[in-house]
Amino acid sequence: MEAIQNGAVDYLSKPFAPEELLHAVDRCRKQFDLEEENKTLRASTSSSPVYRLDQIVGESSKMDDLRQFIETVAPTDSTVLILGESGTGKELVAGAIHYLSSRKDQNYIRLNCAAIPENLLESELFGHEKGAFTGALRTKAGRVEEADGGTIFLDEIGDMSRPLQAKLLRFLEDGSFTRVGGNEEKRVNVRIIAATNRDIVEAIKENEFREDLYHRLNVMQFRPPPLRDREGDVIMLAEYFLSQNCKNLGRTVLHLSQDAQSKLLSHQWPGNVRELRNVMERASIIEQTDEVQPESLPDFELEARLRASKEGGVSEVGGEIDFELGFSGSVAEFERKIIQTALDQNQYNINCSAEQLKMTRHSLRYRMQQLGLANNTRGGGDSNNE
Secondary structure, eight states: OHHHHTTOOOOOOSSOOHHHHHHHHHHHHHHHHHHHHHHHHHHHTTTSOOOOGGGSOOOSHHHHHHHHHHHHHTTSOOOEEEEOOTTSOHHHHHHHHHHTSTTTTSOEEEEETTSSOHHHHHHHHHEEOTTSSTTOOSOEEOHHHHTTTSEEEEETGGGSOHHHHHHHHHHHHHSEEEOBTOOOEEEOOOEEEEEEOSOHHHHHHTTSSOHHHHHHHTTEEEOOOOGGGSTTHHHHHHHHHHHHHHHHHTSOOOEEOHHHHHHHHTOOOTTHHHHHHHHHHHHHHHOOSSEEOGGGSOOOHHHHHHHHHHHTOOTTSOOOOOGGGHHHHHHHHHHHHHHHHHHHHTTTOHHHHHHHHTSOHHHHHHHHHHHTOGGGOTTOSSOTTO
């Protein structure tokens, strides 16, 4: 019973003929080969979808530069660090780099460092020997061994503990590592792609991330731009997600009404592309007409509060709240003060005002029209000094 619990797959009753032993060993070998082949297939197919460069949608100049940089870096074996806000497409960038590289036919292993408990992450990454800890009933290979010859993507690496960061630093030097509970030094040939949405400089200052590990990872750095900085891409992405969702739902492809487009353009998208994708999925489900109407989109109240809390609010624009205006009126009055202050500070230059407010020119013009500020812009928004 103890042998079966520790992984034995067969047994022989004494006395037995030598042929019985040979047949039993052969069955074990075949089962082992099938299990190993199954692991490899799972790692290379179901757990690793194929990423293509055309999946990174957008026509803004920043996205063109990003795609071109991916094509330049992908064929090399350089270590890559991807920094950026949550929802900007860091995983798409990592996948595109692998599938444009010479390693594309080898395993692409993804590991989310924030999703695995700290005490298990080292075992998951480097593997463990039998008996290394309670529950380690058999030897287990780590993800770096599964990725041998291919690529491993370490997502949310900013949440990795400092002791494990030290072991990862050693691994990055020459590809050597030791399983948990083992003494044998192993070596693999793996390309490392790491990503985090944390402010890495702030993490280093707070002694939560090793500076030497940052420099070792930061050979090639990518910064996917947030959606609010991708002027002109919001509507294109919205239509793209709408088309995909409608096909999945088996309904006629929807398009955005002008009012819906204006509402999308006025939002700041703190959740970036992921937030927009979820909004379009919702709209494709609940919209009953041939065009997406503003009523099928969220009111973005919670998202706006989230954005305001991240930025700490705008202290320059204060004053008492006039509750007689009601909630909507008070919000509109506060927006009017913010925009008016920015316009005054920038001599009514639309470009500079939009940049200060961290919104696009289209969004600023839309809000000005809604708030009755459009006629106050001396020289308009299309003057030469823009």
